[in-house]
Structure formats: structure tokens, C-alpha cells
Amino acid sequence: MLEGELSDPRIAPSYVTEVVLAPGGKSARIFVAVHGDAAEEDETLAGLMTARGYIRCQLRDRMGVRHVPELTFAIDRSEKMTGRMDELLGRMRKRDKKRADAVSGPTEIAPKL
Incomplete structure (x- = not known):
């Protein structure tokens, strides 16, 4: 029903x-993910x-039942939160890698004999 x-x-x-x-x-509590910003979430x-x-x-x-539960809707922001967490973890990994490279310094390659 949501799709059209x-x-x-x-x-x-x-x-x-x-x-x-x-x-x-x-x-029943129905969680809905909305493609859009906070204003669009509120409007939806x-x-x-x-x-x-x-x-x-x-x-x-459609279900052929006599009783349908009372419906309440809530916005599911878990995907957006997951994306944000992935972004932050990626930044931390880059920062840690830069720090590790700075601490270890340049490495010399031993000549082959």
C-alpha cells in the first residue's frame, strides 16, 4: 500500500x-523507513x-479477518544510524592507520645479496 x-x-x-x-x-506498531530528510519523515x-x-x-x-489491530506508525532510523556508524568507523580506521604509519616511520628495504 505504501508503494502506490x-x-x-x-x-x-x-x-x-x-x-x-x-x-x-x-x-501493532509499524516501523517505516523513509527516503528523505527529517521533515519528510515527519510529513510521512x-x-x-x-x-x-x-x-x-x-x-x-485482504487478510479476511474480523479484527485488525490498532495501528501506530514509527520512523525507523536504523539504516541511517548504521550508515553513520560505518562512516565514523571508517574515519577512525584511517586515523589509526595514519598514526601507526607516523610512529613506525619510513622502512628501509635491505639490499638483496
Whole structure:
């Protein structure tokens, strides 16, 4: 539904990363990753919260169940955090390599006999 069925212009390109169903199945928390900045994340979240009644009806019809849990949406920032952590770790490795090269100094190659 996120990929084209919802016509709300506030909903940026996004996808569901995880669904956590509460014990008893009365509520579900849906984590969504949004391609965009923080403003687009906020707008997408607002659009999804507005469309949650429609989404519940569609889920009920498609799944053929009588009861669909109450839906809440949350932004999943784990991919962005992972990317940032990878960037920081890469910087640390470069800095450590430069320090190790500076400490060891130039190495001389022994002539072959």
C-alpha cells in the first residue's frame, strides 16, 4: 500500500521495516523507513497516521479477518544510524592507520645479496 495505493502527497517513498504485534493482537506498531530528510519523515508519519483507518480496512479485506489491530506508525532510523556508524568507523580506521604509519616511520628495504 505504501508503494502506490495511498494518494496522500505527504507520504514520501518509504517501506515497512518491521511490524511488532502486541500480545493479544489488539495493537501493532509499524516501523517505516523513509527516503528523505527529517521533515519528510515527519510529513510521512502524519500522512500514515491520517490513512491508518483506510489501511486497517484494506488489511481486513485482504487478510479476511474480523479484527485488525490498532495501528501506530514509527520512523525507523536504523539504516541511517548504521550508515553513520560505518562512516565514523571508517574515519577512525584511517586515523589509526595514519598514526601507526607516523610512529613506525619510513622502512628501509635491505639490499638483496
